[in-house]
Every structure is written in C-alpha cells, then in structure tokens.
Amino acid sequence: MNINKNYDLSKLNTFGIAAKAKFFVEVHNEAEFKELLDSTEFKNNQRLFLGGGSNVLFTKDFDGLVILNKLKGIEILKEDSESVVIKCLGGEIWHDLVVFAVERGLWGIENLSLIPGTVGAAPMQNIGAYGAELKNVIENVEAFDIATGEKKIFSKEECNFGYRDSVFKNKLKDKYFISAITLKLSKKEKKNLTYKVLTDHLESNNIEVKNSKHISDAVADIRRSKLPDPKVIGNAGSFFKNVFITAAELNKLQKKYPDAPFFKEEDEVVKIPAAWLIEKAGWKGKKVGNTGVHDKQALVLVNHGGAEGEEILALANRIISDVKEKFGLTLVPEVNLI
Ligand SMILES: Cc1cc2nc3c(=O)[nH]c(=O)nc-3n(C[C@H](O)[C@H](O)[C@H](O)COP(=O)(O)OP(=O)(O)OC[C@H]3O[C@@H](n4cnc5c(N)ncnc54)[C@H](O)[C@@H]3O)c2cc1C
Numbered sequence: 001m002n003i004n005k006n007y008d009l010s011k012l013n014t015f016g017i018a019a020k021a022k023f024f025v026e027v028h029n030e031a032e033f034k035e036l037l038d039s040t041e042f043k044n045n046q047r048l049f050l051g052g053g054s055n056v057l058f059t060k061d062f063d064g065l066v067i068l069n070k071l072k073g074i075e076i077l078k079e080d081s082e083s084v085v086i087k088c089l090g091g092e093i094w095h096d097l098v099v100f101a102v103e104r105g106l107w108g109i110e111n112l113s114l115i116p117g118t119v120g121a122a123p124m125q126n127i128g129a130y131g132a133e134l135k136n137v138i139e140n141v142e143a144f145d146i147a148t149g150e151k152k153i154f155s156k157e158e159c160n161f162g163y164r165d166s167v168f169k170n171k172l173k174d175k176y177f178i179s180a181i182t183l184k185l186s187k188k189e190k191k192n193l194t195y196k197v198l199t200d201h202l203e204s205n206n207i208e209v210k211n212s213k214h215i216s217d218a219v220a221d222i223r224r225s226k227l228p229d230p231k232v233i234g235n236a237g238s239f240f241k242n243v244f245i246t247a248a249e250l251n252k253l254q255k256k257y258p259d260a261p262f263f264k265e266e267d268e269v270v271k272i273p274a275a276w277l278i279e280k281a282g283w284k285g286k287k288v289g290n291t292g293v294h295d296k297q298a299l300v301l302v303n304h305g306g307a308e309g310e311e312i313l314a315l316a317n318r319i320i321s322d323v324k325e326k327f328g329l330t331l332v333p334e335v336n337l338i
Contacts, residue, residue, distance in 0.1 A: 001025060001027075001032050001035055001036060001039075002025065002026075003023055003024070003025045003039065003041050003065075004023065004024040004025070005022065005023060005024075006020055006021075006022065007020060007021045007023070007024030007066065008020055009021055009024075009050075009053070009058060009062070009066065012050060012053045012066075012068065013050075013053035013054075013056055013057075013058055013236075014052065014053055014054040014116060014230035014234060014235060014236055015053075015056075015057055015058070015230075015234045015235060015236050015303050015307075015309070015312065016230070016234035016303050017057065017058045017234070017303065017307070017308065017309045017312075018308075019058035019060065019061050019062060019309060019338075020061045020062070021048075021061070021062045021064070021065070021066040022045065022061070022062065022063050022064055022065070023041045023045060023064065023065040023066070024065070024066045024068070025041075025065065025066075025067055025068070026067075026068045026070050027067055027068065027069060027070060027071065027091075028070045028071065028072075028091075029071060030071070030179065033144060033177065033179070034149060036067065037146070037149045041065050042065060045063075045064040045065045046063070046064035046065070046174075047064055047065045047066075047067055047146070047174070048062055048064060048065070048066045048067070048338060049067050049069060049120075049177055049178075050066050050067065050068050050069065051068075051069050051090070051091070051117050051118030051119075051120050051121040052093070052094075052116050052117035052118050052121070053117075054116035054117040054121075054230065054236055054237065055117060055121065055124075055125065055236055055237070055334070055335055055336055056236065056335065056336045056337075056338050057236060057309050057312055057313065057335050057336070057337050057338065058309045058338050059309040059310050059312075059313045059337055059338060060309060060310065062338060067177070069090050069091040069118055069120045069121075069177075069178075070091040071089040071090050071091040071092075071120070071179055071180070072089055072091050072092055073088070073089040073092070074086065074087075074088045074089070074092060074096075074097060074100050075087045075088075077182065079187075081187065082186065082187055082188055083184050083185060083186050083187055083188075084104070084106055084184070084185050084187060085139060085182060085183070085184050086100075086101070086182065086183050086184075086185060087180055087181070087182045088119045088180060088181055088182075088183070089119065089120075089179065089180045090118060090119050090120020090121075090178050090179050090180055090181070091118055091119070091120060092118065092119045093117075093118060093119075094112070094115055094116070094117050094118060094119055094121075094122055094127070095113060095114050095115065095116075097109070097119055098110065098112060098113050098114075098216060099216075101185055101212070102211075102212045102213040102216045103213075105187070105211055105212065106185035106186065106187060106212060107185060107186040107187075107188070107189060107190040107191075107212045108132075108136065108137040108183065108184075108185040108186055108190065108212075109132070109134075109137060109183070109185065110192075110212040110213070110215040110216040110219065111129060111130040111131055111132035111192050111195070111198070111215060111219055112127060112128070112129055112130075112132055112134065112219075113215075113216040113217075113219040113220050113223070114219065114220045114223045114224075115127050115129060115237075116230065116237070119180075119181055120177075120178040120179065120180075120181075121178070122134050122181065123138065123141045123159055123161075123166050123168060123178060123181060124166060124168050124169050124178070125164040125165060125166065125169055125334065126159075126161040126162065126163070126164060126165060126166050128163070128164065129219070129223075130192075130195045130197070130198050130219050130222075131192050131193075131194035131195035131198065132192050133161070134161070135156065135159070135161035137183045137184060137185060138156055138159070138161075138181060138182070138183055138184075139156065139182040139183060139184050140153050140154060140155055140156065140181070140182050141153070141154040141159055141168075141178055141180075141181050141182075142154075142178070142179050142180040142181070142182070143168075143176035143177060143178045143179060144176060144177045144179055145175065145176060146174075146175060146176065146177055147175070151179070152176070154167070163241070163242075163244075164241050164334050169336075191209055191215065192215070193209070193215075197222060198215070198218060198219065198222065201218050201221065201222050202214075202218055205218070226296060226297060227297060227300065228294055228296075228297070228300060228302060233294075233302050233303070233304070234302060234303030234305075234307070235294065235300050235301065235302045235303065236301075236335045237299075237300060237334075237335075238274075238299040238300060238334050239299060239300060239301040239316060239333060239334065239335050240274040240278070240299060240316075240319075240331045240332065240333055240334055241274060241331075241332050241333070241334045242271050242272065242273055242274045243271070243272045243274055243277065243329050243330070243331065243332075244265065244269050244270070244271055244272075245269070245270050245272060245329065246268065246269065246270070247268050247270060249270075249329075250262055250270045250272075252328070253272070253327060253328075253329075256327075257280070257327070260272065260276065261273055261276050272329065274299055274331055275297065275298040275299040276298075277323045277326075277327055277329060277331065278293065278298040278299065278319055278323065278331075279298040280326075280327075281319070281322050281323050281326050281327075283298060283319055283322070284298040287304065288311075288315050288318075289307070289311055290303065290304050290305055290306050290307035290308075290311060291303060291304065291307045291311050291312050291315045292304055292315075293315075293319070301315060301316060309338075313337065316333060319331065
C-alpha cells in the first residue's frame with residue numbers, strides 16, 4: 001500500500017478539476033483497507049472515498065486522505081429457474097456489471113446502462129435512469145464502519161433509498177466504506193419500458209425488444225446522443241436533482257407558467273423537471289468564463305477547460321438564485337460538493 005502526498009486529482013474526477021489531495025491511496029482488497037485503517041494518515045485526517053469521480057465537484061484542494069476504491073470481482077452467489085443473485089465488489093465499473101448481466105440474458109439493470117462510475121458509489125445516490133433505479137434490484141450493501149473497521153451488511157430497507165438518495169448520503173455520510181453490493185436479477189423477461197424517450201427511440205428505430213441487451217444498447221445510444229462525454233468536455237452529469245412540489249404549489253406555478261411540464265408521483269407529489277426550470281430561466285447553453293451550461297442538456301454544468309471547482313460552484317449558485325427568484329422553487333445539487 002502506497003500513500004502518496006500532494007496528489008493531483010484532475011484525472012480522477014469527470015469535471016477535470018485540477019484539485020490536489022494532501023494524501024492519496026488506492027485500495028485493492030480488504031486486507032489493504034484494514035491496513036489503511038491503522039495508518040496515521042487515515043487516523044489523523046478527514047477522508048474521502050472516491051470511485052470514478054463522476055458525481056463530485058472539488059471546490060478546493062482536499063486537505064485530507066483520498067481513498068480510491070479498486071476492489072474488483074463479480075460473483076454469482078446463487079441461481080434458480082427465475083433469478084440470479086450476484087455479488088459485485090465496489091471498485092468494479094458499473095457499466096461492466098451491466099454488460100456482465102445482459103451478456104447472460106438477465107433483466108433488471110439494462111436501463112441503467114452507461115451510467116459512469118463504480119459499483120460502490122451506485123447505492124450512495126440510488127442511481128437511476130430511463131425509468132429504473134438501483135433500489136429495484138438490490139438485495140444488500142456491504143460496507144465497513146470506518147470507526148471500528150467492522151463489516152456490516154445493510155438490508156435494502158436499512159439503505160433507506162429514495163430519489164437520488166440513501167442513508168449513506170445522509171445519516172451515515174462519511175461513516176461507511178461501501179465494499180460490495182448484492183443484486184437479484186431476473187432470468188424471466190422483465191421489460192421496463194415506462195420511459196417515453198426510450199420507447200420513442202425503440203419505435204423510431206424499429207427495434208423489437210427480444211432481450212435485455214436490446215434495451216441496454218438503446219439506452220446507450222440515447223445517452224451517447226444526449227449527454228456530453230466527460231472525456232471531451234468536463235461534467236458530472238445532472239448537476240441538480242428534479243424538484244418535487246405539492247399540487248397547491250403546482251397550481252401557483254401554472255398561473256405564471258401554464259406550459260410548465262410536470263409528472264404526477266405518489267402521494268399527491270408532482271415532479272417538475274429541473275432542466276425545464278433552468279432552460280426557461282435562460283441558462284441553457286450559456287457560457288460564464290471557463291464554465292457553462294450544456295447547450296443540449298440544461299441540467300449539465302460543464303468545464304469548458306481550465307475551470308476551478310469554485311467557478312462551477314459559483315455558476316451553480318447563480319442558477320439556484322435565479323430559479324428561486326423566477327419560480328419560487330429551490331434547486332438542490334445532485335453532485336457531491338467537496
Ligand atoms: C455523463 C454523466 C452521466 C450521468 N448519468 C447519471 C444517471 O443517468 N443516473 C445517475 O444516477 N447518475 C448519473 N451520473 C452520476 C454518476 O455517474 C453516479 O452518481 C455514479 O454512481 C457515481 O459513481 P462514482 O464511482 O463516479 O462516484 P464518485 O463520484 O467517485 O463518488 C460519489 C460520492 O460517493 C462517495 N463514494 C464513492 N464510492 C464510495 C464507497 N465505496 N463508499 C462510500 N462512499 C463512496 C464519494 O465520496 C462521493 O461522495 C452521471 C454522471 C456523468 C458524468
């Protein structure tokens with residue numbers, strides 16, 4: 001185990017922010033993690049667990065220890081005629097797990113194809129896309145308590161999953177290192193075609209869904225056409241979460257903006273797409289210094305090159321204030337601000 005000092009993180013976050021970590025280490029297995037727990041660098045510093053760095057914004061240098069998750073391994077634990085239970089270690093690339101599943105004809109995570117990042121970070125915000133969420137297939141999450149070094153298995157209920165949310169992002173923030181997840185995937189066909197953009201794509205391309213790979217490929221095609229590739233332009237996907245309001249608040253909004261799109265959720269709650277709020281407020285495609293709002297997807301803030309993390313944060317804060325002023329609604333970042 002090699003602990004580096006003053007480590008450049010620019011290639012380890014998809015925004016491409018040139019922040020530095022006071023200390024940096026890669027962890028390849030549980031034994032290394034246990035060894036790390038005993039090190040003075042771990043004991044005497046704040047720590048940050050990092051996967052693909054695709055959901056973080058470094059607003060300044062990190063004055064502590066960054067721990068890069070490199071725990072690798074995918075294993076089928078059990079299977080019957082209906083389903084397969086798979087355990088995957090946290091340092092695996094999420095999309096590699098999707099490929100593992102669709103290659104075996106399994107159903108359940110194909111709609112989550114091509115989401116950047118690692119398996120260990122996926123429960124953090126209960127990754128979701130194209131009508132699916134991780135919580136629909138997860139059995140449990142394995143994590144180390146960093147205060148005691150003990151391993152704990154969190155049941156799905158204990159993870160307290162919500163929209164881009166979990167117990168690990170809230171009550172247990174910075175308290176656990178997620179080392180593995182276990183999923184239950186279906187052998188039986190389980191098409192999730194609830195998302196209109198996906199069904200429109202399948203229809204217009206005359207794709208008949210015969211297996212989960214067909215959905216995976218379609219989702220990948222849509223994503224490639226809509227979302228900026230972080231290798232080309234720095235970004236962390238959706239910067240903000242969608243906004244959830246009450247029916248009374250929707251009424252108020254519609255008086256001023258009759259064209260406001262909305263989606264009815266459970267319990268009388270209504271979802272307003274944050275992308276619409278940002279676009280309507282005039283931010284889509286805007287450039288501010290080295291930062292900007294993507295011209296095809298208003299939810300995505302970008303680093304046009306050489307941006308500091310605090311410049312992107314300043315842009316995010318301007319958008320939040322403007323949306324608040326124009327619509328009375330509060331945008332909340334989905335990206336973890338470090
Ligand atoms: C182009 C693009 C598109 C995206 N599309 C989507 C999408 O459709 N849906 C979606 O949900 N997300 C999306 N994202 C966001 C991102 O891909 C996910 O949130 C992903 O799960 C982050 O994984 P990561 O390994 O990069 O996490 P990181 O960015 O490395 O970490 C994210 C957070 O999790 C913590 N963390 C990471 N690993 C661990 C661990 N093992 N234990 C404890 N804490 C940990 C970190 O400290 C940090 O707070 C997108 C991002 C990009 C760049």
